[in-house]
Amino acid sequence: MSEREKNIVILISGGGSNMGAILRAAVRENWRDRLGARVAAVISNRAEAEGLALARGLGVVTQVLAHQGFESRAAFDAALQAMIDAHQPALVVLAGFMRILTPDFVAHYRGRLVNIHPSLLPAFTGLDTHSRALQAGCRVAGATVHQVTTELDQGQILAQAVVPVLLGDSAEALAARVLTQEHLLYPQAIKALLPTLSAG
Numbered sequence: 347m348s349e350r351e352k353n354i355v356i357l358i359s360g361g362g363s364n365m366g367a368i369l370r371a372a373v374r375e376n377w378r379d380r381l382g383a384r385v386a387a388v389i390s391n392r393a394e395a396e397g398l399a400l401a402r403g404l405g406v407v408t409q410v411l412a413h414q415g416f417e418s419r420a421a422f423d424a425a426l427q428a429m430i431d432a433h434q435p436a437l438v439v440l441a442g443f444m445r446i447l448t449p450d451f452v453a454h455y456r457g458r459l460v461n462i463h464p465s466l467l468p469a470f471t472g473l474d475t476h477s478r479a480l481q482a483g484c485r486v487a488g489a490t491v492h493q494v495t496t497e498l499d500q501g502q503i504l505a506q507a508v509v510p511v512l513l514g515d516s517a518e519a520l521a522a523r524v525l526t527q528e529h530l531l532y533p534q535a536i537k538a539l540l541p542t543l544s545a546g
């Protein structure tokens with residue numbers, strides 16, 4: 347591992363389609379030469395996360411830290427932090443990482459921890475964003491990339507994408523439309539952020 351490179355660590359829990367979009371953009375746009383950045387590792391809290399195979403297929407190191415083995419959230423987060431810090435990250439990217447993080451963990455990565463949330467924040471923090479947007483009669487929906495702070499889904503907004511809500515939309519149809527935009531939004535938001543970060 348080069349200490350001068352900006353190492354990115356991506357955390358996932360499931361399908362990892364956003365992670366895949368970031369990995370592909372990093373290769374396609376040659377982040378290594380152009381931004382001095384590379385994805386050093388993908389870490390999942392679930393061994394069965396489908397995204398792990400996708401990451402390995404794209405040549406990226408994967409690691410699993412199952413949360414069930416820990417007696418407290420703080421103990422898990424401390425172990426996760428140690429696993430992440432072994433990669434000396436410039437940036438930690440939450441990509442469908444479905445865990446609430448402790449304030450200590452969030453403080454440790456202040457300014458270098460980002461998340462994508464499937465709503466137009468500050469609307470619809472938390473879960474079930476698409477059905478709640480439909481229920482509220484929203485005419486547009488979308489996704490937000492934001493800095494992670496101790497307040498759930500409330501850190502500084504870095505980028506947003508908007509999609510229309512169509513007549514008769516189901517939550518699934520809306521989620522799929524938003525996810526397509528997430529795949530464009532998240533890599534570009536990371537690309538814009540990287541020059542402002544120092545190597546870990």
Ligand code: GAR
Nearest residue numbers: 360361362363364365442462463464
């Ligand atoms: C994405 O829609 C992401 O915005 C959402 O989970 C999905 C993960 O999909 N994240 C959250 O809801 C975080 N609160 P992916 O694993 O295919 O990238």
